[in-house]
Amino acid sequence: MTNMDELVTYFTQKAQAVSAVVAEVNELRQAFEYTVDLCDRKEACQLLLAGCEAPLSPAAGELCQRRQDKIIAAPGLDAANYQELDTLCRNKGLTLIRDDLRGYLAGIDIGLTVIDYGIAETGTLVLNSNNEEVRLATMISEIHVAVLPKSRLRQSSTDLEKELEAMMRMRPGYTAFITGASRTADIERVLALGVHGPLELHILLWEDR
Amino acid sequence: MQTASDVKEYREELRQALDNEFLRQAMDSFAVAYRAGRAKAFAGMDVDGLIREIAQAKDDSISRLDELYDEFKRNAEAAGTKVHLAETAEEANQIIAGIAAAAGVKQIVKSKSMTSEETQLNRHLEAGGYEVTETDLGEFIIQLRHEGPTHMVLPAIHLSRYQVADLFSEVTRQKQDVDIERLVKVARRELRPKFAAADMGISGANFAIARTGTIALVTNEGNGRLVTTLPRVHVALVGLDKLTPTLSDALRIIKALPRNATGQAITSYVTWITGPNECVASPTGKKEMHIVFLDNGRRDLAHDPKFAQVLRCVRCGACANVCPIYRMVGGHQYGHIYIGAIGLILTYFFHGRDKAKNLVQNCISCGACKAVCSAGIDLPELIKAVHARIQDETGSSLSNTLLAQALKSRRLFHVLLRSAKLLQRPFTGGGPYLRHLPHMFAKDQSFRALPALADKPFRDTWEEARPRVLNPKWRVALFSGCLHDFVFPEQLNAAVKVMAGRDVALDFPLDQSCCGLPALMMGQAAVAGDVARQNVMAIDPSKFDYILTTCASCASHLKKAYPTLLGHDPQLAARVAEFSTKVIDFSSFVQDVLKLEQADFIGDGKKTAYHAPCHLCRGLGVVAAPRELIGKAGLDYRQSEEEDVCCGFGGTYSTKFPELSAQILKKKLDHVVQSGAELLVTDCPGCILQLRGGLERRGDAIQVRHIAEALADVLTEIPAK
Ligand code: SF4
Ligand code: SF4
Numbered sequence: 001m002t003n004m005d006e007l008v009t010y011f012t013q014k015a016q017a018v019s020a021v022v023a024e025v026n027e028l029r030q031a032f033e034y035t036v037d038l039c040d041r042k043e044a045c046q047l048l049l050a051g052c053e054a055p056l057s058p059a060a061g062e063l064c065q066r067r068q069d070k071i072i073a074a075p076g077l078d079a080a081n082y083q084e085l086d087t088l089c090r091n092k093g094l095t096l097i098r099d100d101l102r103g104y105l106a107g108i109d110i111g112l113t114v115i116d117y118g119i120a121e122t123g124t125l126v127l128n129s130n131n132e133e134v135r136l137a138t139m140i141s142e143i144h145v146a147v148l149p150k151s152r153l154r155q156s157s158t159d160l161e162k163e164l165e166a167m168m169r170m171r172p173g174y175t176a177f178i179t180g181a182s183r184t185a186d187i188e189r190v191l192a193l194g195v196h197g198p199l200e201l202h203i204l205l206w207e208d209r
Numbered sequence: 210m211q212t213a214s215d216v217k218e219y220r221e222e223l224r225q226a227l228d229n230e231f232l233r234q235a236m237d238s239f240a241v242a243y244r245a246g247r248a249k250a251f252a253g254m255d256v257d258g259l260i261r262e263i264a265q266a267k268d269d270s271i272s273r274l275d276e277l278y279d280e281f282k283r284n285a286e287a288a289g290t291k292v293h294l295a296e297t298a299e300e301a302n303q304i305i306a307g308i309a310a311a312a313g314v315k316q317i318v319k320s321k322s323m324t325s326e327e328t329q330l331n332r333h334l335e336a337g338g339y340e341v342t343e344t345d346l347g348e349f350i351i352q353l354r355h356e357g358p359t360h361m362v363l364p365a366i367h368l369s370r371y372q373v374a375d376l377f378s379e380v381t382r383q384k385q386d387v388d389i390e391r392l393v394k395v396a397r398r399e400l401r402p403k404f405a406a407a408d409m410g411i412s413g414a415n416f417a418i419a420r421t422g423t424i425a426l427v428t429n430e431g432n433g434r435l436v437t438t439l440p441r442v443h444v445a446l447v448g449l450d451k452l453t454p455t456l457s458d459a460l461r462i463i464k465a466l467p468r469n470a471t472g473q474a475i476t477s478y479v480t481w482i483t484g485p486n487e488c489v490a491s492p493t494g495k496k497e498m499h500i501v502f503l504d505n506g507r508r509d510l511a512h513d514p515k516f517a518q519v520l521r522c523v524r525c526g527a528c529a530n531v532c533p534i535y536r537m538v539g540g541h542q543y544g545h546i547y548i549g550a551i552g553l554i555l556t557y558f559f560h561g562r563d564k565a566k567n568l569v570q571n572c573i574s575c576g577a578c579k580a581v582c583s584a585g586i587d588l589p590e591l592i593k594a595v596h597a598r599i600q601d602e603t604g605s606s607l608s609n610t611l612l613a614q615a616l617k618s619r620r621l622f623h624v625l626l627r628s629a630k631l632l633q634r635p636f637t638g639g640g641p642y643l644r645h646l647p648h649m650f651a652k653d654q655s656f657r658a659l660p661a662l663a664d665k666p667f668r669d670t671w672e673e674a675r676p677r678v679l680n681p682k683w684r685v686a687l688f689s690g691c692l693h694d695f696v697f698p699e700q701l702n703a704a705v706k707v708m709a710g711r712d713v714a715l716d717f718p719l720d721q722s723c724c725g726l727p728a729l730m731m732g733q734a735a736v737a738g739d740v741a742r743q744n745v746m747a748i749d750p751s752k753f754d755y756i757l758t759t760c761a762s763c764a765s766h767l768k769k770a771y772p773t774l775l776g777h778d779p780q781l782a783a784r785v786a787e788f789s790t791k792v793i794d795f796s797s798f799v800q801d802v803l804k805l806e807q808a809d810f811i812g813d814g815k816k817t818a819y820h821a822p823c824h825l826c827r828g829l830g831v832v833a834a835p836r837e838l839i840g841k842a843g844l845d846y847r848q849s850e851e852e853d854v855c856c857g858f859g860g861t862y863s864t865k866f867p868e869l870s871a872q873i874l875k876k877k878l879d880h881v882v883q884s885g886a887e888l889l890v891t892d893c894p895g896c897i898l899q900l901r902g903g904l905e906r907r908g909d910a911i912q913v914r915h916i917a918e919a920l921a922d923v924l925t926e927i928p929a930k
Pocket of ligand 1: 531533550571575578
């Protein structure tokens with residue numbers, strides 16, 4: 001095994017340990033197909049599983065009513081890639097958006113991002129989230145699909161110190177470490193996923209060299 | 210929250226907590242699961258090394274808080290953040306309310322911040338007419354219940370799913386199922402509109418990095434990210450102790466904090482924010498960002514040579530997770546705002562003597578908290594020191610003063626013990642226990658039988674019993690401690706028997722007195738110092754190779770506390786250092802110095818459980834020696850659950866909080882019984898008093914022996930030289 005293979009195995013193991021789904025892709029297009037397919041197979045609103053039928057107070061219920069289509073948000077993509085993904089979405093009757101995510105606070109189905117760095121030791125993704133739309137895509141989506149270029153994988157946070165320090169120096173800067181799905185254990189210490197953020201995290205390791 | 214006006218009222222609250230079945234069970238399963246989770250999370254890591262590095266780095270930051278604050282302010286302001294410094298909790302609340310008013314804020318969402326609990330910020334803002342919503346699930350729940358957190362990481366750990374379902378039914382005015390998954394989703398959807406409508410988000414911060422003016426939030430739920438993203442104004446309320454020079458300091462702490470808090474290698478999210486970020490909802494397209502640093506006594510603390518280390522705390526909550534008392538009574542009775550060992554200390558500094566005065570007495574000094582602290586804080590020591598300070602400030606109770614005065618003079622103390630011997634005669638019925646204690650003494654003590662004082666203290670038989678050794682290899686001074694001198698001299702005699710014929714020249718300097726630990730436990734630091742001095746003068750360390758004690762509590766006190774108590778005296782410092790170095794516990798002496806072997810014993814394979822005394826396993830770090838000796842002695846060692854958890858004795862603790870002592874003891878004995886042992890061995894006469902007394906009351910036949918007795922019972926005959 002090469003160093004890279006070991007790193008990939010290590011990362012995969014650690015990310016899976018915190019309930020992330022990990023897959024490998026050879027090109028970005030494959031990641032787009034994965035995302036579209038995932039969205040297509042998914043229930044319109046996954047909160048259904050946990051009870052859209054469950055009674056809410058009027059205000060919360062009303063916000064929920066505003067959802068109809070299946071939506072993918074991919075705010076960080078460049079124009080060409082966005083175009084490519086948009087075509088795939090249209091074919092399946094899915095809506096792709098890149099801005100005004102504040103208009104979708106009831107939730108979107110999938111947020112797709114390309115990750116800056118991965119930390120194998122803890123299965124962590126590092127994402128520059130200065131752009132508010134990128135930030136929201138990873139917060140209000142039910143599923144976060146994160147594409148991690150393998151060349152950006154490191155062993156530990158210590159190996160990333162220089163790069164992280166540069167991110168801290170950005171004025172302004174909003175950097176996110178993301179490890180697994182949003183979780184809580186606040187009721188009887190029982191683990192529950194998706195308390196505020198994504199219910200699922202899918203990591204696509206991208207062979208970018 | 211502390212409302213009790215005196216210990217009596219506080220005890221009443223404790224009793225009520227003990228009666229809360231759900232709480233007890235929840236806490237129990239948490240305590241057990243936590244230990245396993247922590248061990249797994251740290252597996253293969255140099256935990257002690259990491260903790261040492263964190264402690265060093267924190268100490269460095271604490272020593273230059275003002276400098277770090279200036280650097281942070283410079284860098285954060287260059288990025289566009291407004292930085293404020295509040296001297297008091299009240300001032301912090303006013304600053305934040307002022308920001309809200311200036312920005313025309315109506316609705317506020319919050320992510321979890323212990324610092325805002327400290328300042329009671331919600332109360333202040335609500336009084337100002339703002340709608341404030343806690344968005345962390347646990348905080349949301351307790352906010353709805355109008356109560357404070359019971360854990361720094363798991364604020365609603367005291368509540369059941371049924372209580373949460375009822376609460377959510379009330380909030381939504383719809384009947385909610387008792388299903389945790391669903392309840393979590395209900396909260397998610399109830400809270401989302403609050404995020405959407407809020408104009409201001411308030412967060413705390415785990416770190417404030419001076420070099421870049423960055424704050425970092427360590428969270429799991431993701432609400433902190435929404436709080437710092439959606440509203441157009443962001444205010445972070447941050448204790449000055451969170452200042453840290455660089456990113457790498459923060460990354461180092463992140464290696465320990467989640468592992469120690471919840472057994473996670475890292476939390477789901479760590480969010481690093483520098484300056485006001487893009488915000489579509491704001492008229493300027495950028496957030497309005499404020500950081501309010503809170504002093505509230507922290508800068509004074511930073512200059513306090515004894516207490517500065519409390520500012521190392523990273524709020525992982527571990528010191529509560531392992532505390533046997535917290536486990537019994539939960540956070541509402543084991544802290545005011547801050548909870549657990551660190552809570553007992555911080556309450557005094559942040560919320561005043563009145564809130565702290567009962568709390569600081571409710572520590573059994575088992576050292577479990579210190580052993581897991583992310584930042585290596587000497588928590589039990591500081592709790593005792595706060596207790597002592599409070600007594601200095603307010604004067605101590607009469608009984609405390611009398612006891613302390615008695616301890617101060619060895620002669621007086623021993624005279625009292627001897628007359629107690631005469632007085633107890635009507636109560637023993639001739640047996641080894643006090644059988645007929647008058648009701649006023651016995652009413653809370655019925656959970657264990659109390660031993661009678663011995664017919665003759667060890668010191669009275671010493672001249673006769675002293676072994677004559679012609680060519681000694683080791684010169685050893687015995688330090689008996691009160692219990693081995695006056696209550697269980699047979700245990701010390703057993704130790705003498707084990708050492709007999711092995712070229713150990715023993716001496717028992719008669720001027721030795723109580724080790725002084727009880728005085729410290731009563732918050733009488735000056736008396737503890739006096740007694741320590743007497744002992745160091747009574748036993749000349751230069752004349753001995755070892756100072757051996759069969760009492761684990763005395764051993765750890767002589768070794769660890771004497772240098773602190775007396776080291777500042779230049780005339781004594783060298784002598785104390787030598788004294789402490791030479792102190793050794795019985796098991797270590799037999800195992801590591803005498804190196805007794807299997808051939809020295811003829812055990813009968815008796816099923817034997819072991820209780821690890823707090824002061825031996827954590828106080829002195831002696832873990833293997835007694836267990837190896839049990840094996841060598843030919844006894845059948847049966848490991849029991851939670852062997853190293855306190856037995857509930859804690860000297861005067863068990864008389865001050867008998868209900869708690871009884872419950873801790875019950876758990877301990879249940880585990881011993883489950884192990885199937887016929888014999889229970891331990892290293893400390895205090896533990897023996899507790900364990901034996903408890904088993905006697907239960908009518909259980911398991912024998913409790915000091916390890917010296919257990920070994921003496923199965924010695925191979927030594928051929929006379
Ligand atoms: S020393 Fe023991 S009893 Fe005291 S606070 Fe620490 S863990 Fe709790
Ligand atoms: S005192 Fe230590 S163990 Fe307790 S919360 Fe602070 S860092 Fe954690």
